[in-house]
Amino acid sequence: MTAVREPAAELDDTPQRSAPPFAVISGRQVQEALRGHEKQVTELVEATYRLHGAGDSVNPPSYFLRFPDRPSARIIALPASIGGQVRVDGLKWISSFPDNVAAGIPRASAVLILNDHDTGYPFACLEASVISATRTAASAALAADVLSRDRTRPTRVGFVGVGLIARYIHTFLAGTGWSFDEIGLHDLSPDSAAGFRGYLEQSDDAARITVHDTAEELIRSSDLIVFATVAGQPHIGDLSWFEHAPLVLHVSLRDLAPEILLASTNIVDDVEHCLKADTSPHLAEQLTGNRDFLQGTLDDVMAGRVTIPPHRPVVFSPFGLGVLDLAVGKYVYDQVLGSGEMHVVDEFFSELRRYG
Ligand SMILES: NC(=O)c1ccc[n+]([C@@H]2O[C@H](COP(=O)([O-])OP(=O)(O)OC[C@H]3O[C@@H](n4cnc5c(N)ncnc54)[C@H](O)[C@@H]3O)[C@@H](O)[C@H]2O)c1
Secondary structure, eight states, X not given: OOOOOOGGGGGSSOOOOOOOOEEEEOHHHHHHHHTTOHHHHXXXXXXXXXXXXXXXXXXXXXXXXXXXXXXXXXXXXXXXXXXXXXXXXXXXEEEEOGGGGGGTSOSEEEEEEEEOTTTOOEEEEEEXXXXXXXXXXXXXXXXXXXXXXXXXXXXXXXXXXXSHHHHHHHHHHHHTTOOOXXXXXXXXXXXXXXXXXXXXXXXXXXXXXXXXXXXXXXXXXXXXXXXXXXXXXXOXXXXXXXXXXXXXXXXTSSSBOHHHHHTSEEEESOHHHHSSTTOHHHHHHHXXXXXXXXXXXXXXXXXXXXXXXXXXXXXXEOOOOHHHHHHHHHHHHHHHHHHTOOEEETTSSOOOSTTO
């Protein structure tokens, strides 16, 4: 891609800009840029939540494209803009087709477009299913740390729904210093349970692994619980299962009946985002007619504006913010640029002279 200047325009004082080169970054490059960087990415996600909390971001509601002929599928658009050091705009466009799993490919597929702050030009298209899973896992690991600071640190983790996201969350917990005595797992699919168990056995984790036949058994025997199912509506409603006051990372957002939330301390990533799309917090708002059950955001907890009581269940429901995808995407872009392996599409933008 060549820098472009219109000769006539050089006669006036208008600052000249060139169209940036356009790069394509593959999933393999994304994985190479992120592998082993769990701590750095979790710190980046923390900084991004702080920036978002301080208002240095634009993160409009996600747009859900749904299909009458494929009711379980959706494609979500997450446009966003982030300031601070990252200073980039963009869009994640992510499909969720749950039937893919039975056909042998992952549920989610995605691209992330990065737009230049000054010209608006898109300058990169990145494979983004890995970026999305990574920022989700980093957010979960951060929340596990922040929300357990004033409580006994969990030693027994349990995963309900053990697909790709659960695997990434486990990797990020391990990569940010967590170790557990026990790891429980529960999934409706025996294949998923066996696959996740196999992954755990190959990781360095020395924890005792138990596959639980019921969600009740898993919840009662875990003090950190991760929900990463594809449930569309609540399937967990018995308050007594939570009487040991666990910390719950409710990543799949729709597993818990609103009554569970009403008996818990509730923390979200962004209030407006999370109270939409029939998430459990949205159902709790509809049930009560107010938002009193919400204590605040993770940023509120990090900034000390909200404290977490020790003897109540805590539920973190992260809607998933486009600003996180942008921050992680720009991190990947910078890593790939630094490695000298950037694949630029020559003449991607080719109509650059206003009058030909
Ligand atoms: N909040 C966020 O930011 C965010 C980001 C990414 C993904 N997610 C969510 O994470 C979830 C998991 O994604 P994935 O890619 O791992 O999906 P996946 O299809 O790979 O795995 C989901 C697993 O959940 C199991 N499952 C479904 N219903 C269940 C139930 N009622 N009880 C126990 N197990 C059940 C399935 O058998 C499957 O093994 C999805 O709901 C996705 O939308 C959330």
